[in-house]
Amino acid sequence: MTACPDCDYVQREPQCVTACVVRCRRCGGMLYRAVPSAPDSALALTLAAAVFFLIANILPLMTLELYGRRTSVTLTGMATALHDAGMTGVGVLVFVTLVLMPALEILARLHLLVPLRIGRVPWKIGAVSRLQASFKVWSMVEVAVLAATVSIHRLDQIGDLDIGPALWALGAVMILFAATHSIFDSRDLWTHYARRAA
Amino acid sequence: MSVMATHAGLLLCETCGLLNRRPRAAGTPLCARCGTGLHARKPDAVVRTWALLVAAYVLYIPANVLPVLTTQSLGEETSDTILGGAIRLWAQGAWPLSVVIVVASFVVPLAKLFALTWLLMPARRLFAGDAHRGTRLYRVVDFIGRWSMVDIYVGGLLVGLVQFYPFATVGVGPAAAAFGAVVVLTMLASRSFDPRLLWDTPVRASRTAPNEGA
Numbered sequence: 149m150t151a152c153p154d155c156d157y158v159q160r161e162p163q164c165v166t167a168c169v170v171r172c173r174r175c176g177g178m179l180y181r182a183v184p185s186a187p188d189s190a191l192a193l194t195l196a197a198a199v200f201f202l203i204a205n206i207l208p209l210m211t212l213e214l215y216g217r218r219t220s221v222t223l224t225g226m227a228t229a230l231h232d233a234g235m236t237g238v239g240v241l242v243f244v245t246l247v248l249m250p251a252l253e254i255l256a257r258l259h260l261l262v263p264l265r266i267g268r269v270p271w272k273i274g275a276v277s278r279l280q281a282s283f284k285v286w287s288m289v290e291v292a293v294l295a296a297t298v299s300i301h302r303l304d305q306i307g308d309l310d311i312g313p314a315l316w317a318l319g320a321v322m323i324l325f326a327a328t329h330s331i332f333d334s335r336d337l338w339t340h341y342a343r344r345a346a
Numbered sequence: 347m348s349v350m351a352t353h354a355g356l357l358l359c360e361t362c363g364l365l366n367r368r369p370r371a372a373g374t375p376l377c378a379r380c381g382t383g384l385h386a387r388k389p390d391a392v393v394r395t396w397a398l399l400v401a402a403y404v405l406y407i408p409a410n411v412l413p414v415l416t417t418q419s420l421g422e423e424t425s426d427t428i429l430g431g432a433i434r435l436w437a438q439g440a441w442p443l444s445v446v447i448v449v450a451s452f453v454v455p456l457a458k459l460f461a462l463t464w465l466l467m468p469a470r471r472l473f474a475g476d477a478h479r480g481t482r483l484y485r486v487v488d489f490i491g492r493w494s495m496v497d498i499y500v501g502g503l504l505v506g507l508v509q510f511y512p513f514a515t516v517g518v519g520p521a522a523a524a525f526g527a528v529v530v531l532t533m534l535a536s537r538s539f540d541p542r543l544l545w546d547t548p549v550r551a552s553r554t555a556p557n558e559g560a
Contacts, residue, residue, distance in 0.1 A: 149365055151351035151358040154481050156542040158349045158356065158365075175481045175545075180363055212507040214514065221506030226499070229506035235518045238526045242502050245495065274380030278361045285537070288492050295499030298447070301440050302500075303507060306514055335363035338379065 152177050167331075180335040187340050190332040191261040197324040198254050203317035205247065209296065210315060214307035222314060223247055223292075249287035250321070256280035257328070260337060267344060277334040284329070290322045350545065357384040388540040392466060398535035399462050405524045405531065406455065413519035415501060420512055425519055428452060428497060451497040451525070454490055458532045461487045465539065480544040488536045494529045498522065 151158050154177030162170060167183040183189070208220035221229065223246050230239035256276050263270040270276060296315055303309045351358050357366045359377035366384055369375045374383045413425035426434060428451045436444040461483055501518050508516040 150363055151356065151365055153358060153360055154485070154541045155477070155545045156350040156352055156358070157545075158351050158354055175478060177481065177485070177541075210503065210507060214510045217510055219507050219509050221503060226502030226506045229509075230502050230518060230522075233505050233518050235522055238498060238501070238518065238522050241526045241530065242498065246499070274361060274377070274382060277380065278382055281361070285492075285533075288495050291492055291495045292499045294446070294450075294493070295496045296503060298443050298496060299500045299503045301443055302435075302504065305438075306508055307510070334361060338362045338364075 150179060152179060181331065181333040182336050182339065183331045183333075186331045186333070186336060187261055187264050190257065190328050191265055193324050193328045194254055194257045194261065197321050197328065198258070200317040200320040200324065201250060201254060204314045204321055207314040207317070208312035209318070210300075210303065210312050211310040212303055212307045213310075220312065223318075245286055245288045246292050249283050250289050250325075253280065253283040253287045253325075256283055257332070260334075264337075264340060264344060269341060269345070273341075277337065281334060287325075289318060289325060293319055293322045350542075352386045352542075357386055359384060387542055387546075388538060391538055391540040391543060394538040395462060395466060395535045398531050398538060399459065399466070402455075402528050402531035402535060403459055405527045406459065409455075409521050409525035409528050410452070412521040412524065414497065414521040414525065415504065416517045416519055417508075418512075418515045418517070427521060428525065447497060447500075450493050454494050455528055455532060458487050458491055458494075458536070462532070462535055462539065465541075465544070477544045481541045484536070484539065484541045484544075491529070491533045491536055494525075494532075498526050498529070 149158060150161050152172035152175060155172060155175040157172055157174040159173050161179070162168075164170070164182050167181075169181050170179040171177065172179055205223050208222050208225075211218060211220040224243065227239040227243035227247070230236075230242060256279055259276050260270050260273065260280065293315075296318070300309065300311070351365065355368045357368050357375065358364075359366060359380060359382050361382040362377060362380040364377055364379045366375065366378055368386075374385070376382065377384055410428055412427065413430075414428050415431060416423060416425040418424075429448070432444045432447040432452070435441070435447065465480055465484060465487075501522050504516045505518055508514055
């Protein structure tokens with residue numbers, strides 16, 4: 149038995165053999181996702197995301213050239229530029245949502261999935277899966293990719309614009325995160341732990 | 347009639363999905379499986395959501411009235427508000443971008459504010475059939491909020507790249523701070539709201555009805 153997190157309706161959970169998304173019978177809210185091989189796939193996707201995220205943080209997102217002068221911006225560079233422009237609060241918001249939260253999201257997911265792979269129960273599993281859910285809410289990589297797409301037009305009018313490798317890497321992180329979120333569910337994780345433990 | 351976990355003396359853990367029996371002891375009970383604090387409804391949902399919402403309404407005004415970007419080129423300085431920037435893009439023929447900015451920075455935050463206000467209206471809970479619609483609306487609000495950050499990131503990219511004094515420099519205006527606060531406040535507001543409240547009144551009414559008739 150379970151209850152719907154959106155409308156509190158108590159219902160029996162259907163047993164699904166293959167991958168499925170279980171929805172509330174009353175309000176249609178998602179109860180959980182169950183994908184048989186989710187932990188392994190999610191681990192692989194998260195490791196790939198970690199590599200691309202590292203690249204996205206080190207290399208420049210874009211380079212702009214005007215009258216022989218070149219400027220380039222990194223993810224952290226966006227935050228420091230806002231700070232230098234006198235908008236420290238906005239800079240902090242950018243740093244938190246584009247650097248800190250995605251990094252913590254990746255680390256929390258690895259913390260939950262690596263032990264499962266080697267047959268152990270992660271340390272502080274309850275607290276970490278709680279944190280993982282909030283990190284996910286405040287990590288906004290996909291929104292930054294849209295913002296970069298929007299600003300390409302504006303920047304192209306000002307000077308010669310080059311798309312840096314970090315932007316492609318960020319696009320990859322966006323896709324890998326979306327793929328991970330579509331199979332990984334912290335509720336489903338407990339079923340896998342129970343199966344491992346048994 | 348459908349059974350709600352609260353009425354059955356059960357508490358759902360939002361982290362691991364376990365249905366816990368409500369203990370007799372006072373204080374916040376913890377989930378037996380993962381240790382998450384359990385609440386039948388999110389604590390003070392209505393009051394917290396209202397407080398965050400009112401703050402967001404107030405800051406929505408400077409966010410739209412004050413300049414968000416200032417562009418300087420050869421001593422000439424122009425500053426744009428959020429909508430002004432979108433109109434300029436439209437005039438340049440970049441209407442798809444103009445639409446993205448208007449939707450993400452103007453329509454979405456305002457629609458979110460109105461939607462949450464509507465969900466909080468106590469009178470609305472008198473209509474039982476509204477629970478379905480309200481819950482659907484809440485899920486949309488909760489999902490779209492993050493996309494309003496687009497303008498903040500565009501500002502960050504422009505300020506980071508366009509630093510060619512005296513030919514072209516871009517700076518951010520005070521609206522950026524107000525707008526960032528609006529996005530964060532509305533996201534916090536939608537997270538502190540509890541859609542289960544929408545289902546409470548109709549169910550309670552139908553449960554008390556037989557007693558009243560007897």
